[in-house]
Amino acid sequence: MNDAAAPVDGPLPWPKLDSRPGPDLMVCKARYDEVENPRTGRTMTRVVLETRDWVNVVALTRAREIVLVRQFRFGTGRVTTEIPGGVIDTGEDSLAAAQRELREETGHTASEWIYLGSVEANPAFHDNRCHHWLALGAVRTHELEPDPGEDLRVEVVPFEQALARVESGEIAHSLVICALARVANLSRDGLVLPSPGADEQGAR
């Protein structure tokens, strides 16, 4: 099987017949596309939330501590524990954004930056990606520079404690978990997947 090529039998891309702007939602901009389902030939309206790419940072000190940020989140209406991150500004690349967000949100700078790849925020309706960076040798060098929409608290804890907080549910932001999954094993203890033929051998 050739993964690089789409299978001959689809699924096919949906032709876009029309597109019109929708309301500005501050964190994103709505757009309404008129698309045709290649399976049925019928047209339908689908919303796209046009969103700038995001970045987040797994920042570690030389003592293998991770730099966390606690803040009130407007979507869930609760205080969350996350890694630093934010929106990539116009003309900024993802590394510059990662370095800026780490400094502004936590006052830390770092000596070594390693790109961890990116994920789609939600391909069903967002058009953007979140880029993950690993920052090594993080040190507190600056004052925090929270923007008017932020009220932040910084926590620097052993890296394993962050993983324990994923397990406990305290760290629950999907994009934070994606970043942590690039550098740590987040699978649950005791949740062992069956091996091929395990049933036949009576192992489960």
Add this chain to the structure above:
Amino acid sequence: MNDAAAPVDGPLPWPKLDSRPGPDLMVCKARYDEVENPRTGRTMTRVVLETRDWVNVVALTRAREIVLVRQFRFGTGRVTTEIPGGVIDTGEDSLAAAQRELREETGHTASEWIYLGSVEANPAFHDNRCHHWLALGAVRTHELEPDPGEDLRVEVVPFEQALARVESGEIAHSLVICALARVANLSRDGLVLPSPGADEQGAR
């Protein structure tokens, strides 16, 4: 340190002074909240995208193959490879939704269901969570029942191939990666985090 209690010095929740409905975005409903930053005392408008909870399913056959779905996604405008999932209907619990989505999108049913916990979709502006389920003993028993907005292709591949597709970037949906991270180690080969004191020992 007591993780259960919020630190005395905050961050504090932001008082909601007013709230008004915004446009219906099909996949979610916008709401505008007037909130007060406890750090500055200033009020500002913030958008919340009210969204039903979602569910997705890591479904494995007895041969340790995973059931994947390929479909065109309107947000990114490309064909993605994902695990089955969708929106939890009114009056439905997350298990029933997971079982329904697995059946409708892939024609599979499963003999054993294990809850893997949930994540916040994006606490910055979504109010919902995505619930992850592990389905064991998955078997093709039904025809697909795609809704008018879907054109699906099912792939059943060895579980390890799904992990390789995360590594290659073919599987890139953040919520799919969160679900897979509950049952597999997605951290990258060769990306070894520094040990405490490694610098001092000249190990890096």
